[in-house]
Amino acid sequence: MREITYREALREALREEMERDETVFLMGEDIADPFGSAYKVTLGLSPQFGTERVRQTPISEQGFVGAGVGAAVTGMRPVVEIMYIDFATMAMDQIANQAAKLRYMSGGQAKVPLVIRTQGGPGRSSAAQHAQSLEAWFAHIPGLLVAMPSTPYDAKGLLKTAIRLDDPVVFIEQKLLYNTEGPVPEEEYTLPFGEADVKREGSDCTVVATSMTVLKALKAADILEREGISVEVVDPRTLFPLDIETITASVCKTSRVVVTHEAVERCGFGAEIVAQIAQTAFGYIDAPIQRVCAPSVPPPFAQHMEAFTMIDEHKIADRVRRLVTGEL
């Protein structure tokens, strides 16, 4: 199969859906050519679809996310881009109080086919206001769906689905993933929300990882394989709906689990996964459930300090190793 980047996969998804359905349109800051958005996902789309449908906005997150809500409930399928997830703070009312709740508050009248694309995570010395991982905020709000793809294949398939769903989706990309490559079929496909993907099978320990940390977990599994430890890596792909069955099945099989993400540990999404496992797979677990997450500090600027706070394969491997060998 051909290999393309995560960026290209996302762009293909946008292009295909815009070609398929003329109510799909994009809004966001600096998304039109020649700039083509901060991480170049939308580059090349405005020449094809025009600047009406690849609609550049002033720096007004509340305004344009709200415009997305209003357009979504009146027949359009907007895909809005918040340049950094940190800037979602400017639009939380429209996301959490409006988009998420309009259907419920109206007793099921409203459909809100809105996709909010954004990206998060550390790794580029972007410091405290450009490198957060705030997915837990969105997963906490009933009414939102939350996707966090880790591969080009998942990114394309999930984004196409997100655009077709009639519920609002917060679609979270990762700045370091854009250049990663992976197989993506030429043929059209979509991926369902709520199906975790077992990225690697194993028998000694389950690692539940999201977004960037999936790649790190796979590397950790390579390292540990050489030491005779077999790791299963499960990627939920969507945080809500969450495929807890697949996670639980894996945990029941391996009897040990490490949950990892780039967000800070305290009240991160990992806590929810742990809590669900602690309830549903209690009898099957042999050792304390582990979290390998960022320490609860803002993202620092200097590269070596940032690296210190980031999740890498060694941190995951180390924890799994100690768990499997009974040190924890």
Add this chain to the structure above:
Amino acid sequence: MREITYREALREALREEMERDETVFLMGEDIADPFGSAYKVTLGLSPQFGTERVRQTPISEQGFVGAGVGAAVTGMRPVVEIMYIDFATMAMDQIANQAAKLRYMSGGQAKVPLVIRTQGGPGRSSAAQHAQSLEAWFAHIPGLLVAMPSTPYDAKGLLKTAIRLDDPVVFIEQKLLYNTEGPVPEEEYTLPFGEADVKREGSDCTVVATSMTVLKALKAADILEREGISVEVVDPRTLFPLDIETITASVCKTSRVVVTHEAVERCGFGAEIVAQIAQTAFGYIDAPIQRVCAPSVPPPFAQHMEAFTMIDEHKIADRVRRLVTGEL
């Protein structure tokens, strides 16, 4: 000891701190007399301190919370009021990106002695945009302290401390608690952040409860006592710092735990408590860790539907009972 309401306790804390330190001032919507704020906590303060220090603001949450940040880093000690926690969505940048991070981003230069008072929770048919419990959002952000008092005594002592601390505090009250009464000494006192309070001792099961659910847990304990089940109720009082030692000690003693709060279950603060227990008290727990939290839906309007989603003593008692009798 005299008994006063939660509302009066908060008002006393504000009054005493404003008398003690003239840099303390209040900002918020409709907080001056005669209206005296939505839940009347600040009633009577503007006549005493004037409308400069009991500073009424237009409906500009981002503006006045930000003004609080700016005043706090330049020598004042503002206490700002966000009328409903749901409206914090309008000010999340100032709360999570600015107040929380200024100290860190400046390498420890800034002190941010800002208190953000707000109230949340269901119980008055206020519907989806006036009854949320968003404490987990704040607890997820490094740099913020989070308090959630359940009694008049705790409310007063913690608010006084919050005002004196040099770190930003999100201080979360509950709309149904304002009229509850409890003993509060005449003499001045403060309460430390990071010390949980065992509201009731017991031996069969620990219930970790916050804010309103502490009262419900205590009622549940009464019910269960009659059935011969002994419940220990632990109130963390501050979510960050979190006194996990006291919680863990209780869990190790009772070997069973139910975590309860009014926020929706998914990614609620309870998940964090469970995750910490699952790691630190793993070997001591006899049964799956339980959460009794709101179902993950927005707050509905109609009283009976709202009641259906709320935590009451019966829901807690039922879960504890089933846990203790081994049904879970």
Add this chain to the structure above:
Amino acid sequence: MTQTAAEREEPVGSPPQDLSGEQLRWMYRRMLLIREFENTAQIRFEAGEIAGFLHLSQGQEAVPVGTCAALREGDTITSTHRGHGDVIAKGCDVKRMFAELYGRTTGYCKGKGGSMHIADFSQGIIGANGIVSGGLPIALGAALSCQMRNTDHVTVCFFGDGATAEGGFHEALNLSTLWQVPLIFVCQNNLYGLSQPWEETAFQCDLPERARTYHMPAECVDGMDVITVYGAVARAVNRARRGEGPSFIEAKTYRFLGHYVGDPATYMDQEEREGWRKRDPIPRLGRQLREWGYLTDEEAAQIRAEVEEELQAGIEFAKSSPKPPAADALSDVYVHFDHHGEPR
């Protein structure tokens, strides 16, 4: 303006050219329906039959009615926490509104929304809103959608004076002219935002002047005069339908009662209140209609009787409608999933 306006005796004037007797009677009836709907709701609320918040718009009826008289099917509105008048003017049925206030299955929101969230998407009423200024960006999007779908539909955004202090107000105005969307901003300036007088919301502010800095036509009109409101909105709607972009209308009006039922409103000046009460838009239009020969006393009495009957029937409908099973609280969160995330 407040003082003089309050003391002025309103002249009857001459009949408008662009409104038929039928249209004028519709306005009269609609204003009365709003007024009496709220009277009834207040009584039922105070009797403990209705829960939650009840923000009444008594005194302001001319603004939504004058506005919606200039709209047609396919047009959209957004409203606020004080939205009963707006949604009735656009076409909501008081039956289903009462049912909503009573938390019944037959309510517009099946009891999930209540007073602050009434919506009828089939009529373009895309929601009252509990968040001050929350509807402004949404209205912008609805207007954008009118434009992008190549319709000649327009959107009206209702909001209060208090909302003009929120950032979203500015963002919506700014984007609306940038995109030249068919949007009419209708600010119901009732001189208070909760307990705060308008002067404390914005320093010596002339709203139309501010709106004009975004390059849209803007005017301040007497919000106690339904015909004037209609005229201003009709002009704005015409411009919008022709693709000439957004407009801004400030309608000066007054909240006869407290912020919500239960607010003693001691912060309001008694004299000011009485002055404005004299300018009540409903008797005023009544006088005009009689003067112009559009309404006889019998017709007026009949309208009143019909309205009362409608409300009576509405209350009965509400009370006799079933309450949703409590577990219905768990539905309608998503289109495609239940609240646990199971596909449906």
Add this chain to the structure above:
Amino acid sequence: MTQTAAEREEPVGSPPQDLSGEQLRWMYRRMLLIREFENTAQIRFEAGEIAGFLHLSQGQEAVPVGTCAALREGDTITSTHRGHGDVIAKGCDVKRMFAELYGRTTGYCKGKGGSMHIADFSQGIIGANGIVSGGLPIALGAALSCQMRNTDHVTVCFFGDGATAEGGFHEALNLSTLWQVPLIFVCQNNLYGLSQPWEETAFQCDLPERARTYHMPAECVDGMDVITVYGAVARAVNRARRGEGPSFIEAKTYRFLGHYVGDPATYMDQEEREGWRKRDPIPRLGRQLREWGYLTDEEAAQIRAEVEEELQAGIEFAKSSPKPPAADALSDVYVHFDHHGEPR
């Protein structure tokens, strides 16, 4: 304005009455220091020695320098992602700024902040800011604090044209006149917000006109002329110190380079760029100073030499400073607690 301004030959004019030769030379030196600081930073960034984002303000130096020349100790500023010029003008030491860019313990933020977060609270520099418009409400609060503490200090809020589309811009302006705080809004309108031309941020917008609707004095000045900027800010500062409230200044300027180092800025018009480059504020002030007899060629050369030396020393200081232990990432989150919540 763009086109004609770009082509105009700037007249030297006569020397300002209210500025001494020493002050004018300070301005010249400070502008040069900013320019060369950024040149050096760019080179080091491109050499891979500096990480993160680097937003350069080349071309805009007259705005912060003219502004800060009107300030004194005890006054406060807030800045933006493009803040090097602002903070150097207010008094930051390039040594510690380089150290910050290099992520060293001796940096202003001990390596935790980087280019977008430089602050020196001891000098009233309460932070650059990574959030567009983030500094506006904070500046409002700092100005309120000046007022409440009964000082005659003032606050200057720097922000870009792009920030004027954010809701916080409106909220800060509105609250500032309501409270009559000593705040000077200085909009550095460099005609672009990232890739978007100013015309696409606000439809035909006249910013001072908009600011005046909040009832504050407002003017648009030539941001390429440090003396003009100084004059406008000095007037505003005087008003503010006398308790006459906030003012608004739009300084028209230009970003000579791309949005950040690495941005090819293909969206910028080549001719426009060259036109503006001809109006470079630094040689312009140099010409004026020479003409007025305030600066000889030797003095100019010496200033340049000093600046270069200062920067050289700054780079050396930075490079020879220790990196913080990586685990320092965990400190400075709270005053009273460590990042686990243990009291300290």
